[in-house]
Amino acid sequence: MARLVVMGGGVAGHTAATFAKKMLGSAHEVVVVTPNSNWNWIPSNIWVGVGGMSKEEVIFPLAPVYKKAGIDYRQAKAVAIHPEGKEGSDTPYIMIEYTDQTKPGQTEELTYDYLINATGPKLNFAATPGLGDANGLGEHTVSVCTADHAEHAAAELQKCIEKMKRGEKQTFLIGTGHGMCTCQGAAFEYIFNVEHTLKEAGVRDMAQIIFITNESFLGDFGMGGIHFNMGGFAMSSKVFAESLYAERGMDWILGAHVNKVEAGKVTYESLDGTMDEQTFDFAMLIPPFAGVGFKAFAKDGSDITATLFAPNGFMKVDANYNAGAYENWKPSDWPRTLQNPTYKNIFAAGIAFAPPHLISKPMSSPNGTPINPTPPRTGMPSAMMGKAVTMSIVDMIKGAPEPTHTACMAEMGAACVASAGKGLFNGTAAAMTVYPIVPDFETYPGTGRNLNGTTGELGLAAHWVKHILHFVFIWKAKLRPGWTLIPE
Amino acid sequence: MASKHLQHIDPYTPQFGTMIPLGFQKWLRTCVIYQLFRFVMINLKMTVLILKSHH
Numbered sequence: 001m002a003r004l005v006v007m008g009g010g011v012a013g014h015t016a017a018t019f020a021k022k023m024l025g026s027a028h029e030v031v032v033v034t035p036n037s038n039w040n041w042i043p044s045n046i047w048v049g050v051g052g053m054s055k056e057e058v059i060f061p062l063a064p065v066y067k068k069a070g071i072d073y074r075q076a077k078a079v080a081i082h083p084e085g086k087e088g089s090d091t092p093y094i095m096i097e098y099t100d101q102t103k104p105g106q107t108e109e110l111t112y113d114y115l116i117n118a119t120g121p122k123l124n125f126a127a128t129p130g131l132g133d134a135n136g137l138g139e140h141t142v143s144v145c146t147a148d149h150a151e152h153a154a155a156e157l158q159k160c161i162e163k164m165k166r167g168e169k170q171t172f173l174i175g176t177g178h179g180m181c182t183c184q185g186a187a188f189e190y191i192f193n194v195e196h197t198l199k200e201a202g203v204r205d206m207a208q209i210i211f212i213t214n215e216s217f218l219g220d221f222g223m224g225g226i227h228f229n230m231g232g233f234a235m236s237s238k239v240f241a242e243s244l245y246a247e248r249g250m251d252w253i254l255g256a257h258v259n260k261v262e263a264g265k266v267t268y269e270s271l272d273g274t275m276d277e278q279t280f281d282f283a284m285l286i287p288p289f290a291g292v293g294f295k296a297f298a299k300d301g302s303d304i305t306a307t308l309f310a311p312n313g314f315m316k317v318d319a320n321y322n323a324g325a326y327e328n329w330k331p332s333d334w335p336r337t338l339q340n341p342t343y344k345n346i347f348a349a350g351i352a353f354a355p356p357h358l359i360s361k362p363m364s365s366p367n368g369t370p371i372n373p374t375p376p377r378t379g380m381p382s383a384m385m386g387k388a389v390t391m392s393i394v395d396m397i398k399g400a401p402e403p404t405h406t407a408c409m410a411e412m413g414a415a416c417v418a419s420a421g422k423g424l425f426n427g428t429a430a431a432m433t434v435y436p437i438v439p440d441f442e443t444y445p446g447t448g449r450n451l452n453g454t455t456g457e458l459g460l461a462a463h464w465v466k467h468i469l470h471f472v473f474i475w476k477a478k479l480r481p482g483w484t485l486i487p488e
Numbered sequence: 489m490a491s492k493h494l495q496h497i498d499p500y501t502p503q504f505g506t507m508i509p510l511g512f513q514k515w516l517r518t519c520v521i522y523q524l525f526r527f528v529m530i531n532l533k534m535t536v537l538i539l540k541s542h543h
């Protein structure tokens with residue numbers, strides 16, 4: 001009997017564990033180690049953050065789902081990996097620390113035959129003074145990265161709406177809280193939902209709404225921008241995004257590295273090296289992401305963290321980490337099997353794997369401050385990676401000598417539906433598809449993408465899709481009937 | 489009536505340098521019949537994308 005341990009019960013980890021159990025049955029063991037007791041459909045946090053949904057609608061408890069599926073669930077966080085075992089034993093193991101109310105802080109060694117790291121991002125609020133600290137989000141801004149954060153954001157937004165109703169003008173600042181952030185899409189989506197909410201509340205004219213981003217142009221999205229096939233043009237996502245902001249009378253600040261947050265004010269450095277300030281009454285700033293900060297140890301106890309992990313804490317996989325300058329980057333730099341090159345029974349999926357480099361062109365201010373979006377690893381690719389590594393591991397358990405499945409961001413597309421206001425008949429959303437995620441300028445000269453697979457549009461239909469995805473993916477994650485038929 | 493959709497735009501601002509949807513385009517975005525058609529199209533596009541992406 002083999003044991004597969006999955007670290008992380010989010011999009012990639014939950015997909016990996018549930019498919020693994022389905023494919024392996026009771027002949028092998030699947031264990032999930034994750035500190036959260038609830039599963040969260042993160043994309044709908046945006047709606048929680050404007051009061052359009054309750055926290056309870058976007059989460060559900062994991063324990064009953066794993067019990068039903070026959071998955072061994074440990075509510076704990078993994079803290080260290082010992083891929084060679086320890087003195088006297090060659091069996092690899094991870095060290096876990098329980099977060100479960102019944103045994104908080106208790107540690108345990110958990111052995112594995114195969115290990116998937118799907119621990120997603122550490123929300124690195126501490127990277128920007130005032131944005132937060134090692135304990136998480138600070139007091140000056142709000143976030144929508146977790147359901148709890150989003151609930152708090154909605155309450156703060158409501159306070160601003162009340163003030164505007166009393167005649168007080170308010171400034172809303174939404175965007176990225178550091179020069180090295182990813183996940184611009186979430187901030188993009190949130191700003192449109194805030195604008196929609198203010199309009200519905202009848203206070204839009206009392207609000208100035210500003211987007212602040214580390215992108216050098218609107219619509220970069222950490223992917224170097226996209227060209228959509230639209231109305232007979234190959235239209236840049238720059239025009240698409242600018243149009244959305246301009247239509248709604250929203251301002252934007254580009255190429256900004258927020259370097260300090262204080263009560264009602266951010267300080268930022270721009271790509272041209274200038275330092276500036278922006279005041280706000282309400283700010284939602286996405287933190288930069290880092291790996292969750294594992295340690296790794298060899299059999300003799302020596303620290304081998306740098307063998308398994310890149311300096312940013314993400315796990316090394318079969319990527320080309322020596323690609324050099326932007327001009328030399330190739331789609332083949334991107335990992336395919338997501339297998340760790342040193343320890344072949346360890347894989348990473350979702351945000352947890354270390355990308356070989358950025359997708360957007362690296363940029364820095366004359367002061368040497370890097371200001372560029374880092375590569376996005378959104379829900380669809382994360383789930384696809386989770387499934388692909390699981391299928392490889394299942395085949396390896398059954399005797400395959402090496403991984404049999406791939407999930408490469410240079411060979412897969414992504415669909416992203418960014419809500420711009422909720423409502424069955426007056427909601428809208430931007431539906432974007434991009435293929436491939438990592439541009440391939442050799443195959444698709446000029447744009448790097450297949451224009452037949454890269455599209456964008458705004459409308460009610462996209463909102464319906466977004467709404468249906470909410471229910472469908474929660475249905476799937478709860479392993480309700482037919483869940484395996486729902487694609488990632 | 490195009491002016492209604494443009495009155496918040498000032499010359500030489502960043503907003504001035506992009507396209508602004510006018511009435512018909514905005515109407516289409518919430519026109520249920522047209523959006524039902526778009527709904528089918530978006531789903532088709534996403535299905536093709538998913539099929540192309542699994543290896």
Ligand SMILES: Cc1cc2nc3c(=O)[nH]c(=O)nc-3n(C[C@H](O)[C@H](O)[C@H](O)COP(=O)(O)OP(=O)(O)OC[C@H]3O[C@@H](n4cnc5c(N)ncnc54)[C@H](O)[C@@H]3O)c2cc1C
Nearest residue numbers: 008009010011012042043078119120186350351377378379
């Ligand atoms: C507000 C917001 C909106 C978004 N909207 C969209 C969208 O519309 N469409 C889209 O495609 N993507 C969207 N995304 C991105 C999407 O949520 C991520 O791509 C996806 O969640 C990544 O999956 P993951 O499994 O890598 O990480 P996660 O889903 O974050 O899962 C990581 C898991 O690991 C656990 N973990 C952390 N530390 C440890 C540890 N030490 N040991 C064990 N487990 C640990 C965490 O608790 C968590 O359960 C959005 C993100 C945000 C923040």
